[in-house]
Amino acid sequence: MVDENRRETLKIFIGATAALGIGALTTPLVGSLINVNELKAKTAYGSIEVVLCESVDNCPEEYSVPIDELRKGPKFVLLKKGTMAIPAVFGLVNVGGKEYPVAYNTVCTHFGCPVNPSGGKYLIGFSCPCHGSQFIICTNPNGCDGHAFLEAYVSAGPAPRSLRPIKVAVKGDRVYALRAEI
Ligand code: FES
Numbered sequence: 001m002v003d004e005n006r007r008e009t010l011k012i013f014i015g016a017t018a019a020l021g022i023g024a025l026t027t028p029l030v031g032s033l034i035n036v037n038e039l040k041a042k043t044a045y046g047s048i049e050v051v052l053c054e055s056v057d058n059c060p061e062e063y064s065v066p067i068d069e070l071r072k073g074p075k076f077v078l079l080k081k082g083t084m085a086i087p088a089v090f091g092l093v094n095v096g097g098k099e100y101p102v103a104y105n106t107v108c109t110h111f112g113c114p115v116n117p118s119g120g121k122y123l124i125g126f127s128c129p130c131h132g133s134q135f136i137i138c139t140n141p142n143g144c145d146g147h148a149f150l151e152a153y154v155s156a157g158p159a160p161r162s163l164r165p166i167k168v169a170v171k172g173d174r175v176y177a178l179r180a181e182i
Pocket of ligand 1: 108109110111112113128129131132133157158159
């Protein structure tokens with residue numbers, strides 16, 4: 001299942017990367033490729049926020065992963081919304097014995113290759129197979145050198161900025177993705 005998702009994602013990456021590359025030059029074209037009603041606002045990173053669910057109470061299960069599954073290791077999920085498909089990795093970050101559910105858009109911020117999670121059972125970061133960028137998840141509640149708590153920031157390689165975050169919320173025994181940056 002995961003492999004199938006990865007193959008599908010690879011195809012989407014090629015399209016998405018091309019679309020975003022064009023979009024950076026011609027904003028109106030982005031509007032015709034992406035349904036603007038699904039977009040919320042530009043974020044501080046210059047990325048765009050896609051609202052998957054307004055609230056965890058009306059969020060479909062396809063945007064969620066059982067916490068128990070995340071205790072075995074990070075899980076890849078393709079978040080589909082309208083014509084978009086956002087590749088995401090859900091995981092748990094262990095900070096002093098406390099588990100924090102997280103999710104990130106797995107498109108590398110360099111040239112868009114899919115990044116791989118690292119850390120085994122608990123997520124500690126990501127690496128990009130294309131040009132060697134490394135991303136580390138900040139586990140200091142007070143921040144890490146200008147980066148926010150749980151931000152997956154660049155520790156090595158050419159990537160210009162942190163991985164785009166996905167806002168999550170827990171309901172019952174599942175972790176739901178509410179908003180994703182693309
Ligand atoms: S695309 Fe990830 S380091 Fe270049």
